[in-house]
Amino acid sequence: MHFQGRSFLSITDFSKAEIEYLIDFSIHLKKLKKNKIPHQYLKGQNIALLFEKSSTRTRSAFTVALNDLGANPEFLGQNDIQLGNKETTADTAKILGSMFDGIEYRGFSQGTIETLAEHAGVPVWNGLTDEWHPTQMIGDFMTIKEHFGYLEGLKLVYIGDGRNNVANSLLVTASLLGVHITIAAPESLMPDEEYIEIAKSYAKESGSEIVLTDESDIAVKDANIVYTDVWISMGEEKDAEKRLELLEDYQVNEALLENVDDNFIFMHCLPAFHNTETSFSQKIKDKCGITEMEVTEDVFNAPFAKQFQQGENRMHSIKAIVAATNGNLFIPEM
Template sequence: MHFQGKSFLKISDFNKKEVEYLIDFAIHLKQLKKNNISHTYLKGQNIALLFEKSSTRTRAAFTVAANDLGAAPEFLGSGDIQLGKKESVSDTAKILGSMFDGLEFRGASQAVVEELAAHAGVPVWNGLTDDWHPTQMIGDFMTIKEEFSTFNGVKLVYSGDGRNNVANSLLVTAALLGADVTIAAPESLFPEESYVSLAKEYAKESGSTVEITSDVKSAVKDANVIYTDVWVSMGEEEHFEERVNTLLPYQVNKALLADVSEKFIFMHCLPAFHDTNTVYGKNVAEEFGIEEMEVTSEVFEADYARQFEQGENRMHSIKAIMAATNGNLFIPDLQ
């Protein structure tokens, strides 16, 4: 029972073969879903979804995944949980672990999700912290595998804010799986050294390359995947103007894509600010005169854009993670 009872808190919790297994299992579960074949590996279980930070995709994906697996999900929002406020994280973990069969946590602190996992006695899955976004990675690399059927020789370039949870996670996951990875970001937004050195260690084993550069024009040459994310992460709104000015050269637009590989896809973990059809987008347009931020609508709506497949794949991959760690499946030793 190789995965059984394990938590999924960051990508480096699992080795290369284990991560590949989760990706392949997610692709398999997607086929079952499309063919209406039942896969209730968590029948009779109860799953708690703890959301200190709000979410569309992660919440929807965990809820549908739990239901498809035969489990009952219970959503507990920031108004329902008292983590560290009225009740310590360890006390909360012990209580919820005694009632539920698994816990998802989405919030700011990686330390909180680690502490939940240490005390819950049931698997804990990280739905996003400020440091890592591991469930996003299984869905993202699932999308890349569906497209290219391998990671070897695939060049992934992330353009934008290089020190957020998505950039950290992409850097480490790509290096682990053997894809070549470049983070193109302004020097002030380079990823922290700890993530870069971890990625380089993995790259040595997998034979991939890791590059951190501020020269986005040369970075994107021959890219197979260009990935971007919002310029201002949750809770950083006061840095808005400075961030917009710093990151405008890293906008993914038609001009930037002039020299990408013939086999090319665009990816975005969403939400994306590619137009003014949101209150947020309207405010930015009024205040800064910018109608498109990290990606232009022309790119976002192109036939090589995969952000919606990627979004759907969040659900299949989260299902794979929950089933593998809590479904009593036979999984060979993947060392």
């Protein structure tokens, strides 16, 4: 099956071979970028960037990736688009699809992006919804492959809030690729059964081992990758004290990492609350007395911490996704 014209709404849209191709293509495009070799596969195209949620990395990554590819990005923020407000999502999709060559969407509902893809007639790419974060996954597993040189058989441990879009996506992507995946989270914050079942079906084929546990210290034994995310997501600030109490035993700190594998990296999709140098973390300190949340300052700044390489790789991987699905490239059958 060819990539051209296809949307990327969740990891399940592509096969293992196709995901592996996107990871390798990302690494290739990064080399072209570093060597200043032009790669304008989308020259003359116009791409709509729809953002219902605010963004730093995703917006920057799409904008730079599209400029490098020769396309013209058009940002449409929360105040510019009417999805389901004064115009139905389907109507908006038809109009934008008639004007643009592709559409990125970052927002809340997976249903919204599925409607966009159904009616736009052009590729639609998921920059994040409440359920899935597939473009993040290509950059994440690209980062892992850059460090280790391979993926199958590695052990990835995700610690913290296990029922958010990043945890869902890591669980499914790792199991698809044959990476052993552990989710260490409180029982009330485990992934929904839907994602566990998808992961189990992939694991039967790939040999990935899936572990769900509430014991973080046991979970990280012999881990190659320890990954965490914020404890308090957008819209959950009012429950800060309750969330901190629930997750206080799931902080990634030096004590937790005593028994990881000798060849080990730390990952975080950012932003990270590792000190009190943001207004949000200062509020948490004033309210709850906490100065470090999901990861400590020493771990965040350690040589094994790869979150900034991971952040840069969002751009290279998004470029690969967009070029593969909309660049009229010759890509062999997977």
